Amino acid sequence: MDKGTFTTLLLGKDLRTLGQNRIVVQTVRDQRNFDELFSLIFHHERSLVMRAVDAIEKITSRHPEFLAPHKLQLLSVLRSADHKELNWHLRHLLTGKNFRLAELKDVWQMLAYWALNKNESKIVRVNALQDCLSYLKLILD
Numbered sequence: 001m002d003k004g005t006f007t008t009l010l011l012g013k014d015l016r017t018l019g020q021n022r023i024v025v026q027t028v029r030d031q032r033n034f035d036e037l038f039s040l041i042f043h044h045e046r047s048l049v050m051r052a053v054d055a056i057e058k059i060t061s062r063h064p065e066f067l068a069p070h071k072l073q074l075l076s077v078l079r080s081a082d083h084k085e086l087n088w089h090l091r092h093l094l095t096g097k098n099f100r101l102a103e104l105k106d107v108w109q110m111l112a113y114w115a116l117n118k119n120e121s122k123i124v125r126v127n128a129l130q131d132c133l134s135y136l137k138l139i140l141d
Helices: 003-010 021-027 031-042 046-062 064-080 084-094 101-116 122-140
Strands: none
Touching: 003 021, 003 031, 003 046, 021 046, 031 046, 031 064, 046 064, 046 084, 064 084, 064 101, 084 101, 084 122, 101 122
């Protein structure tokens, strides 16, 4: 499956639905397809990004190795994410990654910012607070 097909399956205006997310999750079975799907988190359409990152989270729960080549891109998205739906999923994608100390500090700072930012959704704030404790322990060890 290619990027265009993923876009067609996931595009839609209603943020309350997942579109054809289930088909995408069932279809991605190799790194090449995963990479095509992953590229959609940089798309300009908010609903498409939300559905793509939801599918990515589901796929990587079974195939965490697919996400390994995208560690630096994840850190980049973490710094620039401006949609709460993307933030909800980012924290799950970052969990358990093998970060260098400087990267861990970046992740911790962003999570701390989300936890303290009253403009963030409550879901993002609570999840970020929980993760801050885990990342702080990794930084201190």
